[in-house]
Amino acid sequence: MIDIPExxxxxxxxISGSGKSTFARTHFAATQVLSSDFFxxxxxxxxxxxxxxxxxxxxxxxxxxxxxxxxxxxxVDATNLQSHGRAALIxxxxxxxxxxxxxxxxxxxxxxxxxxxxxPDRTFGRQVLGRMQRDLRRSLGQLTREGFRKVHVLxxxxxxxxxxxxxxxxxxxxxxxxxxxxxVGDVHxxxxxxxxxxxxxxxxxxxxxxxxxxxxxxxxxxxxxFVGDLVDRGPDSPGVLRLVMGMVAAGxxxxxxxxxxxxLARKLNGRNVQLTHGLPETLAQLEAEPAEFVGExxxxxxxxxxxxxxDDGKLVVAHAGLKEAYQGRTSGRVRSFALYGExxxxxxxxGLPVRYPWAQEYRGSAAVVYGHVPTPRAEWINNTICLDTGxxxxxxxxxxxxxxxxxxxxxxxxxxxxxxxxxxxxxxPDRGLDITDVTGxxxxxxxxxxxxxxxxxxxxxxxxxxxxxxxxxTLVWLPPTMAPCSSSTVEGFLExxxxxxxxxxxxxxxxxxxxxxxxxxxAVVRVSASGTGDAIWTRTGRPFFGPELxxxxxxRVRAAVAPILAELETDWLLLDxxxxxxxxxxxxxxxxxxxxxGAAGRAALPAALDVLDRAAGRGLDVxxxxxxxxxxxxxxxxxxxxxxxxxxxSDGLTGVTLAPFAVLAGAGVSYADRDHGWHLAIADRLxxxxxxxxxxxxxxxxxxxxxxxxxxxxxxxxxxxGAGGEGMxxxxxxxLAAVDGKGRLVQPxxxxxxxxxxxxxxxxxxxxxxxxxxxxxxNLGRKRNMALRxxxxxxxxxxxxxEGAPSWRVHELVFAILAAESExxxxxL
Numbered sequence: 001m002i003d004i005p006e007x008x009x010x011x012x013x014x015i016s017g018s019g020k021s022t023f024a025r026t027h028f029a030a031t032q033v034l035s036s037d038f039f040x041x042x043x044x045x046x047x048x049x050x051x052x053x054x055x056x057x058x059x060x061x062x063x064x065x066x067x068x069x070x071x072x073x074x075x076v077d078a079t080n081l082q083s084h085g086r087a088a089l090i091x092x093x094x095x096x097x098x099x100x101x102x103x104x105x106x107x108x109x110x111x112x113x114x115x116x117x118x119x120p121d122r123t124f125g126r127q128v129l130g131r132m133q134r135d136l137r138r139s140l141g142q143l144t145r146e147g148f149r150k151v152h153v154l155x156x157x158x159x160x161x162x163x164x165x166x167x168x169x170x171x172x173x174x175x176x177x178x179x180x181x182x183x184v185g186d187v188h189x190x191x192x193x194x195x196x197x198x199x200x201x202x203x204x205x206x207x208x209x210x211x212x213x214x215x216x217x218x219x220x221x222x223x224x225x226f227v228g229d230l231v232d233r234g235p236d237s238p239g240v241l242r243l244v245m246g247m248v249a250a251g252x253x254x255x256x257x258x259x260x261x262x263x264l265a266r267k268l269n270g271r272n273v274q275l276t277h278g279l280p281e282t283l284a285q286l287e288a289e290p291a292e293f294v295g296e297x298x299x300x301x302x303x304x305x306x307x308x309x310x311d312d313g314k315l316v317v318a319h320a321g322l323k324e325a326y327q328g329r330t331s332g333r334v335r336s337f338a339l340y341g342e343x344x345x346x347x348x349x350x351g352l353p354v355r356y357p358w359a360q361e362y363r364g365s366a367a368v369v370y371g372h373v374p375t376p377r378a379e380w381i382n383n384t385i386c387l388d389t390g391x392x393x394x395x396x397x398x399x400x401x402x403x404x405x406x407x408x409x410x411x412x413x414x415x416x417x418x419x420x421x422x423x424x425x426x427x428x429p430d431r432g433l434d435i436t437d438v439t440g441x442x443x444x445x446x447x448x449x450x451x452x453x454x455x456x457x458x459x460x461x462x463x464x465x466x467x468x469x470x471x472x473x474t475l476v477w478l479p480p481t482m483a484p485c486s487s488s489t490v491e492g493f494l495e496x497x498x499x500x501x502x503x504x505x506x507x508x509x510x511x512x513x514x515x516x517x518x519x520x521x522x523a524v525v526r527v528s529a530s531g532t533g534d535a536i537w538t539r540t541g542r543p544f545f546g547p548e549l550x551x552x553x554x555x556r557v558r559a560a561v562a563p564i565l566a567e568l569e570t571d572w573l574l575l576d577x578x579x580x581x582x583x584x585x586x587x588x589x590x591x592x593x594x595x596x597x598g599a600a601g602r603a604a605l606p607a608a609l610d611v612l613d614r615a616a617g618r619g620l621d622v623x624x625x626x627x628x629x630x631x632x633x634x635x636x637x638x639x640x641x642x643x644x645x646x647x648x649x650s651d652g653l654t655g656v657t658l659a660p661f662a663v664l665a666g667a668g669v670s671y672a673d674r675d676h677g678w679h680l681a682i683a684d685r686l687x688x689x690x691x692x693x694x695x696x697x698x699x700x701x702x703x704x705x706x707x708x709x710x711x712x713x714x715x716x717x718x719x720x721x722g723a724g725g726e727g728m729x730x731x732x733x734x735x736l737a738a739v740d741g742k743g744r745l746v747q748p749x750x751x752x753x754x755x756x757x758x759x760x761x762x763x764x765x766x767x768x769x770x771x772x773x774x775x776x777x778x779n780l781g782r783k784r785n786m787a788l789r790x791x792x793x794x795x796x797x798x799x800x801x802x803e804g805a806p807s808w809r810v811h812e813l814v815f816a817i818l819a820a821e822s823e824x825x826x827x828x829l
Contacts, residue, residue: 002152004101006167007328009068009093010075011086011148013139014105015132017112017119019160023105024077027165034060034067036078057085061092068096071328081135083142090147097329102148104140106155109133170330171305174254178311181402182218183225185378185387186258186371187244189234189282189416193397194243196410198224201399206246212239214246216253223251225308227371228258228319228339232278233392233417238285238293245300257304258319258372259339265301268294278392278417306330306338313366315402320372321384324364341372359384363437363808365445369400374419378407382806393419405803433472437808438462438815446813447799448745448792453819461819469541476801476810477664478817479522479539479576480790482729483783484829485750487776492767493755494775497714500730500752505704507747508740511733513676514713516698517751518659519646519726520580525658527557528572529565534558541818544579553653560689564682570666577660580695581648584656594643594760601636601764605629635764642759645724659695660686662736670798672736677701679735701733721754728752737795747784748791761828783829790817 004010010028012020024033037047039060044052060076067074080086080102093100112133113126143151154160182201187194191213195205198216203224206215216224226244231237247253264282267273275283286294307318309328316327320341326334342356362368362382371388378387378398391397394415399408439462442453469475485503488496497514504512522539534554536544544550561573583590612626650656660683663671671679680697687694700716702709717728731749732738738746758766765771797813 002165003168005099008099008101010101011080011089012077013080013102015112017115018105018107020077028075032073033075033077068098097331097334099149101150102143104153105160172307174308174310175313180222181225182222182399183369184399186229187240188392189237189240190391191236191239193391193410197397200408213243215250216247224253225317226255228256229260231282232260237282238289241297256319261301268298306335316366316368318370321368321370380804392416433808437812446793446796451789453816457819457822460822470535470537470543472811473807474535475541475814477797478814480794481787482751483787485752495752497717497752500750501710503750509732510704512702512730513733514700514728514730517726517729518578520578520582521585523577523579525575527561556693560686573666574664575660576662576664577658580657582646584650598640605633639759639764642756657695659697661697665798670802672795672798675735676733726757727754745792783825790820793817
């Protein structure tokens with residue numbers, strides 16, 4: 001059995017004819033194997049052209065580096081008999097913080113020669129094989145010294161043929177552990193505070209016969225994670241070690257080492273270390289312990305792994321933090337960063353090293369939880385958080401509940417050790433937005449799915465945002481596009497409620513809400529108790545009217561929302577709404593695009609009909625032509641009536657109303673999990689508070705298992721649209737984050753638009769049978785995919801906003817939603 005780390009650089013070593021390529025094909029995927037022969041062929045069109053070897057290996061090493069950087073196992077199929085060639089591979093592995101592994105295929109020279117003679121492309125003499133064999137013998141004793149972490153030697157064809165590959169997880173790979181976890185910051189010998197914190201977290205202490213805590217168990221199976229620095233400076237480092245070691249041994253905790261444990265272990269191993277920073281106190285406390293316990297401490301520390309990747313890669317724990325490029329890797333520099341962080345090479349006024357602010361530049365998807373640098377309070381910075389809140393210095397001992405992201409702490413009983421440097425008074429600031437976060441081609445994994453933002457779409461979005469949008473720090477959400485229901489087969493209709501109900505039923509939705517679709521302009525409103533940061537923006541992120549009108553409008557919304565803010569215990573709310581009338585914002589569009597068509601038809605067609613009437617009076621047969629023009633005239637009249645129904649007088653804010661239908665988020669919370677009944681109940685309260693400003697949203701709740709309920713909703717829709725309404729949106733009643741039976745997001749709503757409204761969209765004559773037949777073939781797949789993708793990114797933006805993620809993580813999703821609007825999709829859908 002050959003054990004290979006899942007992420008490693010594997011070098012096959014053997015003379016020509018030893019079967020390396022066959023071995024590689026047997027045990028590895030073709031994409032994992034990089035063959036020197038293949039790369040020589042790429043360079044020189046001849047795999048045996050040794051003059052191309054230097055360039056071939058340059059190309060091979062380049063591709064190998066790209067694979068290793070992406071976290072992919074890579075196998076190098078070459079003789080690898082020269083130490084300088086192997087040195088290049090070891091260097092490559094170290095550059096990417098992966099383990100180099102050698103698999104040696106040692107076959108008798110006679111067997112290799114027999115195989116070589118059978119290959120017409122091999123023309124060298126046997127003396128070449130003899131030289132290779134001598135090189136192999138010299139190499140066998142050097143591989144481990146050269147730096148290969150594992151060396152497997154397979155001797156003879158039988159052993160090679162019978163070999164099996166078994167993949168090992170790296171020690172730091174605990175992605176299959178999902179917790180839930182309670183991650184505690186630097187304890188530094190403060191055993192009493194640790195016991196109190198465990199109690200607050202609902203752990204039950206287990207004590208030995210002497211009453212000392214040796215384990216702690218959570219009744220719900222939660223697991224503790226310690227970020228290191230258990231010892232030094234505090235009053236009872238042995239007590240902390242005894243408790244943590246017991247929890248780890250019992251499987252109730254995991255622990256990463258801190259720099260203080262590292263230094264203690266070196267001292268216990270007889271190394272010469274400086275007795276500073278609380279180490280003398282720890283050594284004095286350990287002198288009172290049995291030698292057996294001290295030996296267990298040494299073994300425990302030496303067995304600790306630099307960092308852990310947990311919960312499907314969503315969580316990384318390391319004492320001093322860890323850059324994204326080092327996560328899940330193993331090397332000396334990875335361990336050094338995890339233990340000590342990174343310094344600038346400078347010292348501050350206290351003589352301490354100045355640490356490089358890696359967290360301010362962090363852009364990884366995994367949350368990184370760490371300690372090491374004491375701070376007065378734990379705060380999230382770019383999806384990282386430091387839990388060292390200086391307990392031993394008189395601060396607090398802090399834990400993070402994961403995945404809840406809740407902080408729990410307990411104050412120190414006293415200052416046990418005076419800090420050399422005062423605790424940092426504020427966390428490093430969010431680096432904020434950077435143009436490089438959104439430019440170029442981007443791949444986003446947003447939790448609800450994955451998407452790629454093409455560079456050209458990003459450029460279009462940047463043009464809009466850079467020139468027109470509200471402050472990007474304020475722009476925390478954009479409404480997704482919405483797909484229509486499937487085309488209807490009901491005579492005379494392109495869209496009909498039965499199709500909308502069928503779409504959602506097919507997605508596994510059992511109960512829906514049919515909401516009146518307001519014909520206006522989409523508006524997102526952020527309003528707060530203080531007015532700070534309040535804004536109203538369009539579906540493309542632009543300020544709605546401008547400061548002269550937006551300010552007074554927001555003031556009225558603020559007054560109506562005030563009681564709700566207090567009830568929900570939030571400082572601000574984010575509302576999704578429609579601003580009415582359509583003509584208030586779309587006046588120029590109506591004049592330039594719709595009114596001209598209607599006016600031309602109304603002017604020309606009556607005159608043409610008059611001419612035809614006079615021609616008929618003179619005995620000419622113009623009946624067919626007149627019928628066509630009369631039909632056209634009635635269609636134009638219907639077209640004009642359709643768009644004029646949404647043209648209402650407004651002057652400034654006079655005549656302007658808002659129709660809110662969803663409460664998206666508040667301070668530290670997303671309301672996406674609330675059902676639509678809750679959202680519309682809030683909207684009704686706003687209407688009651690200011691009926692002149694707010695417009696109600698009519699609705700019906702429908703059980704899709706009840707044909708009578710569907711029939712009633714269909715009749716309601718016919719009445720609504722017959723009176724000039726645009727139509728309705730059919731949504732899963734459970735809320736914005738509704739999922740199907742497989743846990744996948746479903747469409748947040750499908751629109752079902754009225755027969756006459758669609759005349760505005762598809763043209764005056766669209767209801768002719770031949771036109772409807774053609775339109776029923778419209779392809780909705782692309783529009784639906786876009787709607788679902790934008791919806792998922794919007795939900796993810798609300799999630800990140802609620803968890804206090806840095807502004808760039810929220811904004812990259814908002815930006816991607818706007819970029820998606822540049823994709824070519826039929827705008828009539």
